[in-house]
Amino acid sequence: MSILENRVVKRIIDSLKWIARSSMLRSILVLSLVAAICSLALAYTNITTRGSVREVVRVALEDAAEHLGNYAEIIEVHPKGYGGDIHMVIGVSENGEVTGVVIIGMNETPGLGSKIEDEDFLNQFIGKRAGVSVGKGSNNVDAIAGATVSSKAVAEGVAHALEIFAELSAGGGE
Amino acid sequence: MGNQLKNGLIYQNPVLVLLLGMCPAIAISTSIFNGLGMGLCTTFVLFFSNITISALRKVIPENVRIASYIVIIATLVTVVDLLLQAYMPALSRSLGLFIPLIVVNCAVLARAESFANKNTVLASAIDGLSMGLGFTAALLAMSAIREILGAGMLMGRNIFPSGFQPVQLMTLAPGGFITLGCIIALKQWMSNRKGGKA
Secondary structure, eight states, rough: HHHHHHHHHHHHHHHHHHHEEEEEEEEHHHHHHHHHHHHHHHHHHHHHHHHHHHHHHHHHHHHHTSOOOOEEEEEEEEEEEETTEEEEEEEEOTTTTTTEEEEEEOOTTTGGGGGGEEEEGGGGGGTTTTTTTTSSSTTOOOOOOOOOHHHHHHHHHHHHHHHHHHHHHHHOOO | OOHHIIIIITOOTTTTSSSSOOHHHHTTTTTTTHHHHHHHHHHHHHHHHHHHHHTTTTTTTGGGHHHHHHHHHHHOOOOHHHHHHHHHHHHHHHHGGGGGGGGOHHHHHHHIIITTTTTHHHHHHHHHHHHHHHHHHHHHHHHOOOOHHHSSSSTEEOSSTTTTTOOOOGGSSHHHHHHHHHHHHHHHHHHHHHHHHO
């Protein structure tokens, strides 16, 4: 029994020696420290810039309201695009038609998905009703070539906004 | 120090000689505003990443160096991104995803790997600055040509009489490659001529 125990202890000591010699622990330690310090730096930057970033978004939202046509309600949605959430606002008229769409922020692929900001694409939504999607038909819009995921995301965002509007007006009517 | 500056700006210009950072160089250089903004952001990142990595060159073990460099570079880029979002929203909006993509600009990692981890902090700082300015200069040259020909504008102002028809190709990616090729050819011709005389 004691021989076996001795062997186990020896194995453990050998492994510890190997770890120390291979400088693996040192690598782990240094990389963790670098990551921790960098996180702190980022947290600090985030805290100091947060107020201004919010202000920029608020101004962008105010500007957007001027490009939404003759709306009764502005609805803000964040559908999931190809490169994260797309921040957009939709103007809806009293009878539930889209009066305008503005993209506030997005991270879609430059040159492809980023074309969802083009007026040619966004103006297609004007006058559309609940259930709008990408495809052929009178209540549908054309997707941007090479950017189907991004186009669909915007259409879903608009459809979702119209659902919210329907719920709002149903709740308000009662 | 003078040599180092010349290296970054001319002899080892990251865009025109080393052909690093092609993606932002082609994609962003459509207007002087974008080119200058991108160039200065990259210079900022290069300068501070070179300093940090050089200062830590004896602390970071060989086998985790690339991971550590990427963490440091990514942090600096995110700081730039947040600052632009907060204080220069117009530039942040027009550069968009290309700001976060500075992380993978090979010019930044290349300088960390081939210069900053072998040289003193001061030398690395100068190297970062000169490489960044070289990058900015190349972007400025490209974006000036593309903005003049592609949009008929300089610094956002119309410079041609109203009859001028802008060349749309110049604002697209092929125009970027053509401009880059012409600038590289010009640079080669000039340095060959200089070499011939000496």
